Amino acid sequence: MSRSRKLHRLGNPDADERREQRMLFRHLRDDTNANRGRMTRRVRELQLLLSMDPVDFERLVARLMEAMGMKVELTARSRDGGVDVRGIDTDPFRGGNVIVQVKRYRDTVTPSAVRDLYGTLQHDPAATKAVLVATSRFGPSSHQFVAGKPITLINGSELVGLLKHHGLHEVFDAAQHDASGFDGGDALPEVEVASEPARLLLHWTGEEEYDIAALVCQGNRALSDEHLVFYNNGSTPDGSVRMVTGYGDANACLMVDFDALPGGADRLVIVAAADTENHPEATMAGFAGPALILEPGADRTPLVVHLADGAAANTAMRLGRFDRDTAGDWYFTPALAGYPGGLRQAVVAYGLEVEEA
Template sequence: MSRSRKLHRLSNPDADERRAQRVLFRHLRDDTNANRGRMARRVRELQLLMAMDPVDFEQLVARLMEAMGLKVELTARSRDGGVDVRGIDTDPFRGGNVIVQVKRHRDTVPPSAVRDLYGTLRHDEAATKAVLVTTSKFGPSSHQFVTGKAVTLINGSELVGLLKHHGFHEVFAAAQEDASAEAAGLDGLPAIEVAAEPARLLLHWTGEQEYDIAALVCRGNVAVSDDHLVFYNNGSTPDGSVRLVTGYEDANACLMVDFDALPADVDRLVVIAAADTENHPDATMAGFAGPALILEAGPDQDAAVMHLADGAETNTAMRLGRFDRDSGGDWEFTPALAGYPGGLRQAVVAYGLEVEDA
């Protein structure tokens, strides 16, 4: 698919989509006491990480990488070249050599730090990917810079979620109660910026075929812009609110979505699966069997699972469903299935993007 796309008007709303059955899959706003309590605990959790000795913090990230299946080496601090940890992912498909830099920041990480790490990656003959881990967050310009580059940004909320997911609960024991946090002296630390933890949209299917996942950020039935189509050739929206992540756990595909960070006038997120016809011209959706879409909204909420229909041989792309924002600000998922014989190209044209061949 060409990267040259132009927006044109969409005149025909999808009648089947309007009639699609509404189901659970809700992302709640951060305006309840319970959510405010979770945000306060997250601040204390990040303060605990900030209070760690720098070497201990690097070792914690290294242990997390080992728990995720990587072979890890801590670099010598006198000659690390800005790299704190090196990891080797031995997976034959997604594996490679990873360089990791960790930054215990209280404020938003400046874009210059992201650019510097990318420069280190380009001059490192062994490295195939770079990861920047922080206790705070990244701004839109940093997310925009890493689009299409082998650089992953992990903010503080994502780091806490990964640590908990892989069993490092003891790190945050002192943040469970206010009294424990005060006893640890955390209240004396300066305020720390907390990024909302993005929801994870995980796609699973059976079979040997490879499929791509894509997301369209829309106002109604029209995509916001070319840059708001997130797919294999454009890994993030300009503000980083929707990101494509490779090699996440055992999922076949993963999207990270910060629903609260989506622009206020955006009210729809469309999820699409597509066959890789660029590398396999005869591929169809026939091998897309037993698909399931899983929403992990955060460590304090149970995951929601939606089992979807199998793909058909007549199609090369398939709309799996959409998230809609209601008048109260909540998001609800609709399994609005539709097949596209013309592949991802036909799917994005249906949402107002014009695709020109190279």
């Protein structure tokens, strides 16, 4: 089913739905018992990955890449040059030659591993981007290093989510049972579990391309230039908000770890913008039937907010914002605003300075 046909069914919200939208994203955090059960299952899922044969793990990542629509080649271990899998992403807008390195780590991946992959990317004439896949997590230094570079970091929790999202559920069948049901029982390796980010998916109808951006703010002021996540800055310094690709038929996707956002941040603003750099005549007129979908984590029901169509008078529009209340819970408010001056005008409105072209 094409993206357009699927999204035509999302329709405009009725009055009751609009009244409920303010509460739709409230209570992103689970109650203690539900969270404990989900964490236990995630530990088991990551233990399964960590216990895999190294070659089988590489093949699993290759299968995932194929399920995401890439053409894939496993490298020979004797001459891989630090590359485990090569892929060609044929997407006409986001595609390229991808080199992938996989790490079956139980502890936080060291920043040196990330820097080494960047060195490999720089010396590979065919590669346009690199991906580091790990069974554990990445620290703030690693996320800060890759900011603005063509490198994507995928931690263990995100890997589990991607495998499930693309239909590879059978990998985790054993994790549905007690730990004693695993081969090896209590001998399974311990593993450090990364927090599970929410996925913010943005859909719209039609063929026009738009960019998504997010501003991490305190009130109506962005924390810094580095807390604007957009096409030229794929991540905040701590990795709490990141742009990703490959989530089914989503037009755009942000990973947001709400618990990891800076303590001073109490607002996350979401903006969509026309690609006027490559298409000077583009406007928001083609931004039709937009819907913002929150996938709060594994095995949780996605939540949907339908938004207003774009207008030809604007080249960017604010879609809404997440606000943190005094209890620490986040809630979403559709807060539409048009910007004739595009993303630049939207950024300036939140206190950031932009150099003149």
